[in-house]
Amino acid sequence: MSSIIRRRSTRTAAAVVTVGLAAGFALAGCSSDQGGGGASGDASDIETALEEGGTLTYWSWTPSAEAQVAAFEKEYPNVDVKLVNAGTNTEEYTKLQNAITAGSGAPDVAQVEYYAIPQFALADALVDLTAYGFADLEDDYSPGPWSSVNVNGGLYGLPQDSGPMAMFYNKTVFDANGLTVPTTWDEYIAAAKTLHEKSPDSYITSDTGDSGFTTSMIWQAGGTPFSADGTNVSIDLQDEGSKKWADTWNELNEGGLLSQTPGWSDEWYKGLGDGTIATLLTGAWMPGVLESSVADASGDWRVAPMPTYDGTPVTAENGGGGQVVLKQSKNQALAAGFLKWLNNDEDSISVFLESGGFPSTTADLESDDFLAAAPEYFGGQKINEVLVDASKNVPSGWQYLPYQVYANSIYGDTVGQAYVNGSDINAGLEEWQKQLVEYGNQQGFTVE
Numbered sequence: 001m002s003s004i005i006r007r008r009s010t011r012t013a014a015a016v017v018t019v020g021l022a023a024g025f026a027l028a029g030c031s032s033d034q035g036g037g038g039a040s041g042d043a044s045d046i047e048t049a050l051e052e053g054g055t056l057t058y059w060s061w062t063p064s065a066e067a068q069v070a071a072f073e074k075e076y077p078n079v080d081v082k083l084v085n086a087g088t089n090t091e092e093y094t095k096l097q098n099a100i101t102a103g104s105g106a107p108d109v110a111q112v113e114y115y116a117i118p119q120f121a122l123a124d125a126l127v128d129l130t131a132y133g134f135a136d137l138e139d140d141y142s143p144g145p146w147s148s149v150n151v152n153g154g155l156y157g158l159p160q161d162s163g164p165m166a167m168f169y170n171k172t173v174f175d176a177n178g179l180t181v182p183t184t185w186d187e188y189i190a191a192a193k194t195l196h197e198k199s200p201d202s203y204i205t206s207d208t209g210d211s212g213f214t215t216s217m218i219w220q221a222g223g224t225p226f227s228a229d230g231t232n233v234s235i236d237l238q239d240e241g242s243k244k245w246a247d248t249w250n251e252l253n254e255g256g257l258l259s260q261t262p263g264w265s266d267e268w269y270k271g272l273g274d275g276t277i278a279t280l281l282t283g284a285w286m287p288g289v290l291e292s293s294v295a296d297a298s299g300d301w302r303v304a305p306m307p308t309y310d311g312t313p314v315t316a317e318n319g320g321g322g323q324v325v326l327k328q329s330k331n332q333a334l335a336a337g338f339l340k341w342l343n344n345d346e347d348s349i350s351v352f353l354e355s356g357g358f359p360s361t362t363a364d365l366e367s368d369d370f371l372a373a374a375p376e377y378f379g380g381q382k383i384n385e386v387l388v389d390a391s392k393n394v395p396s397g398w399q400y401l402p403y404q405v406y407a408n409s410i411y412g413d414t415v416g417q418a419y420v421n422g423s424d425i426n427a428g429l430e431e432w433q434k435q436l437v438e439y440g441n442q443q444g445f446t447v448e
């Protein structure tokens with residue numbers, strides 16, 4: 001998922017309860033805030049709250065969280081932050097949704113991935129941080145992550161990391177098989193065929209069907225299959241970009257050119273280490289995963305821009321997330337202060353970067369030290385130059401569904417079956433769309 005959010009396949013994840021999302025959104029304008037310092041607060045309330053202190057609960061699974069909390073408490077000794085790992089990804093979201101439904105038990109601040117933020121925002125569970133002047137921080141963040149925390153005119157979080165996609169490739173495998181680094185998808189498919197012919201146990205990449213990967217690839221292809229305006233939702237998983245990606249990926253899927261090794265399994269890490277999986281098309285958070293989990297392949301891997309359809313540089317975001325303030329917080333101003341420090345203060349971001357995080361903050365993305373980093377693992381390549389350049393080539397206009405958590409949970413039973421059968425991905429996308437339209441209308445949205 002990100003440098004801080006290790007992406008796992010959501011094909012078999014249990015659905016988060018999302019009853020009445022549209023109704024929750026409709027009531028958002030007239031509901032009262034739960035806790036102090038809500039929509040009536042301002043930037044000065046944050047400083048006052050930090051000085052007065054208090055206790056906050058913070059849900060996070062990031063590897064940097066413990067050190068960040070310790071650094072924050074050192075700077076603000078009157079504040080006690082209780083760090084809780086409530087589980088990763090859907091496990092945390094299920095607990096969060098249950099607390100929201102019950103009206104109690106939610107943390108003050110929680111880590112939420114970008115794709116899930118709209119669901120909780122539309123359920124009127126999050127504090128709109130524009131009241132605290134957070135909209136003034138826009139220039140501090142790269143466009144993709146910033147747009148991901150904005151929902152229907154409200155600002156419901158601050159970005160922590162980002163995941164502009166790049167192609168990670170095993171140079172040793174490429175050299176041994178006479179492969180050149182592909183710059184287009186046609187070249188990528190040709191490399192896949194050559195590799196598998198020369199080394200039948202090797203594959204250009206592994207993909208057993210992953211919802212996050214699919215949506216990112218559609219994004220890169222120029223697709224905009226989801227749009228939401230209030231409670232009006234449109235879904236078209238056969239728009240030009242969706243079909244362009246599916247038709248391209250079908251050449252690999254139907255041609256038996258994808259490794260069927262499940263992502264994040266022990267076998268997957270082994271394949272990355274022994275060269276039987278030759279590339280990864282994923283977010284900029286991947287270097288830390290490779291260095292920590294595939295240590296034996298040090299020196300073999302490199303980073304290149306994503307292949308494209310016509311050679312014009314373009315990529316997409318894959319993974320990443322930020323933190324939000326829950327309306328159940330009894331001290332929203334203090335929670336907002338902690339959140340601002342967490343994702344906007346240099347001391348906190350330094351801790352995050354030390355843990356292998358890929359930043360969303362423009363100052364860090366443009367830092368000479370960051371750009372000059374040349375890890376031995378990647379053969380001394382200045383990989384951040386490639387990754388930062390990727391962050392500048394993410395198309396705008398992408399939206400997730402206001403019930404994307406649910407959408408991801410049923411992916412395996414729809415699109416995922418095309419991978420199981422080696423069949424047309426378009427058919428899976430059509431079935432996914434059918435079920436998403438039905439579900440959205442059941443939830444009170446108007447979906448077409």
